Amino acid sequence: MSEASVDFAAIGWPPQASIAEALAPWPGARLARVVAQHRSGYELAQYPGHSFRAQAPAGWLRPRADPEARAVVGDWVALDAAGKQILAVLPRHALLKRAAAGEHYQQQLIAANIDHVLLVSGMDADFNAKRIERYLLLIAASGARPVLVLSKLDKCGDPAQYTGQLAALADSGIPVYALNAKDPAQVAVLHPYLSPGKSAVLVGSSGAGKSTLTNTLLGVEKMKTQGVREADAKGRHTTTHRALIALPQGGCLIDTPGMRELKLSGDERFDEGLFAELDELAGQCRFSDCSHGNEPGCAVQAAIGEGRLTLERYQHYCKLKDERDSAAQTLAERRTQDKALSAKVKRHVKDKYGRR
Numbered sequence: 143m144s145e146a147s148v149d150f151a152a153i154g155w156p157p158q159a160s161i162a163e164a165l166a167p168w169p170g171a172r173l174a175r176v177v178a179q180h181r182s183g184y185e186l187a188q189y190p191g192h193s194f195r196a197q198a199p200a201g202w203l204r205p206r207a208d209p210e211a212r213a214v215v216g217d218w219v220a221l222d223a224a225g226k227q228i229l230a231v232l233p234r235h236a237l238l239k240r241a242a243a244g245e246h247y248q249q250q251l252i253a254a255n256i257d258h259v260l261l262v263s264g265m266d267a268d269f270n271a272k273r274i275e276r277y278l279l280l281i282a283a284s285g286a287r288p289v290l291v292l293s294k295l296d297k298c299g300d301p302a303q304y305t306g307q308l309a310a311l312a313d314s315g316i317p318v319y320a321l322n323a324k325d326p327a328q329v330a331v332l333h334p335y336l337s338p339g340k341s342a343v344l345v346g347s348s349g350a351g352k353s354t355l356t357n358t359l360l361g362v363e364k365m366k367t368q369g370v371r372e373a374d375a376k377g378r379h380t381t382t383h384r385a386l387i388a389l390p391q392g393g394c395l396i397d398t399p400g401m402r403e404l405k406l407s408g409d410e411r412f413d414e415g416l417f418a419e420l421d422e423l424a425g426q427c428r429f430s431d432c433s434h435g436n437e438p439g440c441a442v443q444a445a446i447g448e449g450r451l452t453l454e455r456y457q458h459y460c461k462l463k464d465e466r467d468s469a470a471q472t473l474a475e476r477r478t479q480d481k482a483l484s485a486k487v488k489r490h491v492k493d494k495y496g497r498r
């Protein structure tokens with residue numbers, strides 16, 4: 143089997159990167175990309191449309207293993223010469239994650255090595271500027287670049303009604319495209335993000351148009367789409383699996399199930415990106431522990447008073463920051479518990495079996 147980089151570029155390997163160099167620590171190893179994750183192992187690919195099963199290293203299966211040490215969809219792995227056993231995950235350049243739904247806090251890894259996250263939002267009753275900001279915060283923490291795609295342009299009478307709510311994005315440099323996801327000519331504006339060696343992921347609520355966009359990019363009916371109930375614009379949940387799809391544009395797309403519950407993972411930053419200006423402003427108050435209530439010299443209240451900041455935006459920032467802080471705290475506690483537990487297990491093994 144030749145490890146020609148041309149096939150790997152179609153599944154997202156950067157054409158300029160040397161495969162031999164990346165695999166140098168594992169002599170004889172082969173390159174493959176994770177396209178799906180199953181309870182019993184991983185599904186990998188070495189070229190478009192290809193897929194085969196491989197075993198995870200034993201260490202990954204331990205329940206307390208660091209989830210980030212295990213491979214996720216989008217990861218590049220070193221595979222043994224027989225093509226059956228994963229040896230290691232190659233270093234990642236991006237990792238998209240969120241807090242897992244449910245009450246027990248856990249980070250959920252969504253996809254690795256993504257160049258662009260296409261955040262899809264329909265210009266319909268489901269449009270929500272705050273949800274878009276929350277998504278953008280998660281994306282900014284991943285190392286991938288966000289691209290905002292506002293779909294259903296053909297059905298919406300007044301796009302400015304929606305884009306006008308995105309003033310916070312104005313100076314962010316985040317590209318925004320309003321388009322009809324069904325029209326190949328309009329969707330072509332996204333091609334520059336989907337060139338050979340590039341990987342993109344589509345995120346957004348159910349019914350936003352992710353499958354429709356995928357179909358248009360592919361030029362075929364690959365993903366099944368279902369109708370949206372017009373009244374409330376809630377889509378039926380139609381995407382059921384994660385898959386890596388090679389595109390005719392040369393790059394590839396990773397399709398994830400609609401992320402409806404978006405909890406911050408704890409790793410998001412406020413001192414850069416969308417909220418940077420606000421974060422800096424809050425640091426300019428006379429008192430360092432200012433609660434931004436009615437203290438003298440409060441920069442936040444001054445900005446609100448002068449109309450440079452709305453109370454609503456400020457409250458949304460506080461809410462997101464509280465959420466990030468509490469996720470970060472739970473995460474830190476969890477990591478301490480995990481460390482304590484693994485120390486306890488080590489002691490137990492030592493007591494039982496002696497020094498090893």
Ligand SMILES: Nc1nc2c(ncn2[C@@H]2O[C@H](COP(=O)(O)OP(=O)(O)OP(=O)(O)O)[C@@H](O)[C@H]2O)c(=O)[nH]1
Nearest residue numbers: 294322323348349350351352353354367380381400
């Ligand atoms: N007219 C029009 N309809 C669209 C557009 N984008 C999506 N739709 C329709 O909206 C509905 C939902 O679109 P999907 O592509 O299935 O949405 P999705 O984001 O893949 O949804 P999930 O798979 O549930 O996550 C379908 O009936 C699409 O035909 C658009 O730009 N214009």
Ligand SMILES: [Zn+2]
Nearest residue numbers: 427432434440
């Ligand atoms: Zn203040």
